[in-house]
Each structure stands twice: as C-alpha cells, then as structure tokens.
Amino acid sequence: MQIVQTPESKLQELGLALPPVRPSVGNYVSRVRVGNLLFTAGQGVDQYHGKIGRDLTVEEGYLAARQSMLNLLSVVKDELGELSKVKRVVKILGFVNSAEDFIDQPKVMNGASDLLVQVFGEKGRHARSAVGMAQLPNNTAIEIEMILEIAK
DSSP states (O other): OOOOOOHHHHHHHTTOOOOOOOOOSSSSOSEEEETTEEEEOOBOOSSOBSOBTTTBOHHHHHHHHHHHHHHHHHHHHHHHSSGGGEEEEEEEEEEEEBOTTOOOHHHHHHHHHHHHHHHHGGGGOOEEEEEEESOOGGGBSEEEEEEEEEOO
C-alpha cells in the first residue's frame, strides 16, 4: 500500500510552515475564485527588502521568492481548506525589485518554482513570467501572483 503525502506534509518534511495570511493593504481581496480557477493577489514578503543585485544577492532573492510563495500558499489554504484541492498550478508572475543592471530574475523566481514542484510534484509545474521592476510597494524584494486550477 502506497502512502500518499499531502502538500502540507511535504512542506513539513521540508521544514517549512505556512505563515498566517497577510492582510490586504488596499481596496482589494487576496484571491478571487472563478469556476475552477483561483487567482491570487500579489504577495510580497516582510523579511527581505531592497533591490536584488544591489542590496540583496541572488541567493537572498531566491529565499525571498520562496517566502512569497509560502505567503501565497497560505492564501490558497485559507480559501480551499487544504492544499490537496489544487489540481494544477497554471501560472505564476514574479515581480523582482531589481537593480538597474540586474538580469537574473529567472534565478530569483526559481525559489518559488522549485518550492511548487517540491510540494505538488508534476501538478506544481507551471508557466511563469519573471520581470524586473524599478520599485515595489514597501521596498519589498519580490511580489508574486498565481493562477491555480482547483477541484470543485
């Protein structure tokens, strides 16, 4: 008999915990469900501030992207009750607070992408955009939004 691991148990195995859902800081909601799709608002991070390539290293950016994804997964779990209701990660869009000459946004975004594959396996493989930004709210190092296919 094969034991099926839940996404939550995979996070625990990785030594990671989902943080509390961060409150919205404007006139918007943290997620919108349309049919079998779940769209999240962008999630920044509280731990990493500044520009990647100037104030922070690629490695710190990777960790920031991972933390942003944990923040997003908290929103998803709050909406669905359990992460196993995720049928597929469709797309993530990452905004990287970048120094003017920084070109490694994809390496930074791998922090989020790697975590999704570790937690969801093949269902975590997704389309992705990784773009550099001149500035992000509160000087956060990263902001990521996500689209998911969910079980009805």
